[in-house]
Every structure is written in C-alpha cells, then in structure tokens.
Amino acid sequence: MIALExxxxxxxxxxxxxxxxxxxxxxxxxxxxxxFMCVELMLNAVNLTFVTFAKMLDDVTGQVLVFFTLAVAAAEVAVGLAIIVAIFRRRSGATADDLDVLKG
Amino acid sequence: MTAVLFFLFAAAALAGALGVVLSRNPVHSALWLVLTLLSVAVFFLLQSAQLVAAVQVIVYAGAIVVLFLFVIMLLGVDREETLSDPIKLQRPAAIVLGVLMLGEVLVLAGHEWATGAQTAHGVPIHGLMDTGTDPGNNIERVARVLFTDFLWPFQLTAALLVVAVIGAIVLARRSGERPEDPGPGIPAAERARPGSGSGERPEADAETSEGTS
Structure with missing residues (x-):
C-alpha cells in the first residue's frame, strides 16, 4: 500500500x-x-479537468459540463466523419496534405 | 488503493495516448484510443463521477470509436502511413510547441487565479462513494443541476444532435458524382437530380446509405 494521497x-x-x-x-x-482521434484525445483531457475541478470545488456543475461536452463531441464526430467520407469519395488521398484545393 | 489505481491507469492512459499518435495503422490508433478512454472513465469513477464515467464508456468507447472503425473500414484507409515529412521541420517545431504548451498548461493549473480552487488544491481525492456536501447520489445531483440551471442548454443539445444527424446523412450520402448503382427505393426523378431535396427525406437516405455502403 502506497501511503500517498x-x-x-x-x-x-x-x-x-x-x-x-x-x-x-x-x-x-x-x-x-x-x-481526428487526437482531437478526441484533447477533448478527453478537458473532460478530465472538468471532473477534477468538480471534485476539488465540490460543485457538480463540472460534471454537467462534461455531459454537454460529450454530446457536442458525439455530434462533432458524426459530422466530421461524414465530411471525411465525402472528401474521400472525391479524392483517394488519405492524408491532409492532399487537401490543398484552397491553396492560393 | 486510490494511489495504486491512479498510477496504474495514468500509465495506461498515457500509453494509449502515445499509441494513438505513434501507430502507423489507423486501426491500431483507434484501439489505443479505447485504452485511453477507458482509463479516463476509471479516473471519473475515482473522483465519484459515476454517471459521467458510464456515459464516457457508452458514448465514447461504445459509439464514437466504433464509428471511427466503421469509417476506417469503409474507406479502406487502413494502410501504413508514409514516414516522410512533407513540410520541412514541422515535426521538431510541433514537439517544441507541444513542450511549451505543456509548461503553460501546468503553470495555469497551479495558479489560483486560473483555477479558482485555492482552498481545495491540497485536498485529497477520496474514493468511490464520497459524495461531498450535497445530499443524494451522483446521478441525483447531476440531474438536479441539469434539469434546473442547465435546462435550456439541455434542450439546445437535443436540437444540436438532430441537426448533426441530418447533416451527417446529407454529407455522407452518395451525391451521384460517379455512375454508381443507387439502392432500391429511390425514384428515378430524384436520382437524376442529385443534391435536391436532400434534407426532406432523411429516412430514405439513411436506408439508402446503409444499403449501399
């Protein structure tokens, strides 16, 4: 047993x-x-800080905000993956460097 | 006990995060992401946020990662990525920026003016069933706040999810760029005019995309 708080x-x-x-x-x-998965990783880190502050301040609002973050992340993943599917239909490139149509 | 669990799952979370970044295969990245998500769910449990932990497992590990894997398999991009760096010096610059940002976040996390947690900073995080001062269990407390103070954002979230579902269907449906065989059930008139009436028949579009993809 580690005596560490x-x-x-x-x-x-x-x-x-x-x-x-x-x-x-x-x-x-x-x-x-x-x-996109890395974006999910960052969102999860933010969720962890929300829950930690909810615990530290003894205020459950942080957990409610995590709830909203999860809902927005789910919506973001749905739309983002649909955009990726639409992009991949038109061009077969698998990397972000292929998406240079807007380059001047 | 709490310390053992914390360090065990902290190592798992960091290993999963590094695995997401360092894996050459997107499928492996998705599986490493599951490890990190489940570890974060354990941290939620350790901080007596049971509802959020359950939602994390169900929504993230259950739905979002499966969606990622579906898209990877659908697009067939589960190939190895090239190791070349197309933009010169991008990776060293990214790592330097990352180290700078880590220091910045750590400094912010240690300062009271940024966190507002001056009195609670040294308070140990106790185990699973420590509910603090509010009465009721975790679900009751979250529900009380969610359906009183945050009722309007909650309703907006419902609208957001509906918009996201419709938008995903509109974006991902086959728009007739290539001569492909559309699924049964689409009238020829609508097949000839791609892009029109895309938001009007979401059910039919959902069936079509399921059938063809």
Missing part, C-alpha cells in the same frame, strides 16, 4: 500531459482520421 493536482498534470500529446499528434500526423 492523490490530490487534484495529480489529475490536472495528467490531463495536461494527455492534452499535449493530443495537440502534438494533431500537428504531427498526416492521416485525417488519426488527426
């Missing part, structure tokens, strides 16, 4: 690490689906 700061540091990994992955990866 887990405080809210531990969760905040973990959430910051998860958010950073997601952000770096979004910048580094070229596959649009994997980039």
């Amino acid at each position: 887990i405080t809210g700061s531990y969760y905040l540091i973990l959430a910051a690490l998860l958010f950073t990994i997601g952000a770096v992955g979004l910048l580094v990866r070229r596959n649009v689906l994997v980039m």
Whole structure:
C-alpha cells in the first residue's frame, strides 16, 4: 500500500500531459482520421479537468459540463466523419496534405 | 488503493495516448484510443463521477470509436502511413510547441487565479462513494443541476444532435458524382437530380446509405 494521497493536482498534470500529446499528434500526423482521434484525445483531457475541478470545488456543475461536452463531441464526430467520407469519395488521398484545393 | 489505481491507469492512459499518435495503422490508433478512454472513465469513477464515467464508456468507447472503425473500414484507409515529412521541420517545431504548451498548461493549473480552487488544491481525492456536501447520489445531483440551471442548454443539445444527424446523412450520402448503382427505393426523378431535396427525406437516405455502403 502506497501511503500517498492523490490530490487534484495529480489529475490536472495528467490531463495536461494527455492534452499535449493530443495537440502534438494533431500537428504531427498526416492521416485525417488519426488527426481526428487526437482531437478526441484533447477533448478527453478537458473532460478530465472538468471532473477534477468538480471534485476539488465540490460543485457538480463540472460534471454537467462534461455531459454537454460529450454530446457536442458525439455530434462533432458524426459530422466530421461524414465530411471525411465525402472528401474521400472525391479524392483517394488519405492524408491532409492532399487537401490543398484552397491553396492560393 | 486510490494511489495504486491512479498510477496504474495514468500509465495506461498515457500509453494509449502515445499509441494513438505513434501507430502507423489507423486501426491500431483507434484501439489505443479505447485504452485511453477507458482509463479516463476509471479516473471519473475515482473522483465519484459515476454517471459521467458510464456515459464516457457508452458514448465514447461504445459509439464514437466504433464509428471511427466503421469509417476506417469503409474507406479502406487502413494502410501504413508514409514516414516522410512533407513540410520541412514541422515535426521538431510541433514537439517544441507541444513542450511549451505543456509548461503553460501546468503553470495555469497551479495558479489560483486560473483555477479558482485555492482552498481545495491540497485536498485529497477520496474514493468511490464520497459524495461531498450535497445530499443524494451522483446521478441525483447531476440531474438536479441539469434539469434546473442547465435546462435550456439541455434542450439546445437535443436540437444540436438532430441537426448533426441530418447533416451527417446529407454529407455522407452518395451525391451521384460517379455512375454508381443507387439502392432500391429511390425514384428515378430524384436520382437524376442529385443534391435536391436532400434534407426532406432523411429516412430514405439513411436506408439508402446503409444499403449501399
């Protein structure tokens, strides 16, 4: 048994690490689906901070906000994956670098 | 007990996140993402947010990742990604920016003016059934806030989900760019005019996309 108290700061540091990994992955990866998964990772890190603050401040509103974040993330995934499907129908490229139609 | 669980699942969450970023195969990325999502659900449980943990498992691991896998399989993009870096110095710059952002977030998380949690900062997070000062269990507390203070955003969320479903169907339906065989049940007149009446018959469109894809 480890005699170590887990405080809210531990969760905040973990959430910051998860958010950073997601952000770096979004910048580094070229596959649009994997980039989308990295966005989900960042959303999850934010959810973790919401729940941590709900616990630290003893206020359940943070959990309600996580509820809304989950609903918006579900809607975002549905529309985003539909956009990806529509893009892939027109061009077979699997990377974000192929989508340069708007480049001047 | 709580510390053991925390460090175990923190390692799992970080490994899953790194796996999402570092996997060459999108299918593997999706499976690593499941590991991270379930670990975060465990953290929700450790912080006595049972409802949110259940919703996390059901919505994220159950629906969103499955949707990702469906799209990966549908598009057939489960190939290995090229290792080349098309934009020069992008990866080093991304890692430097990531380290800077990590430091910034950590500084913000440690400051009271950013978090407002000055008194609770050193308070240990106790186990599963610690409900704090409010009466009732977690679901009752969340429901009380959700259906009083957040009733209007809740209704807006319902509208948002309906709009998202219709938008996804409109975006993902086959728009007749290529001479493809449309599913049965679409009249020839509508088949000849792609894009028209797209929002009017969502049920028929849903059946069609299910049937053809």
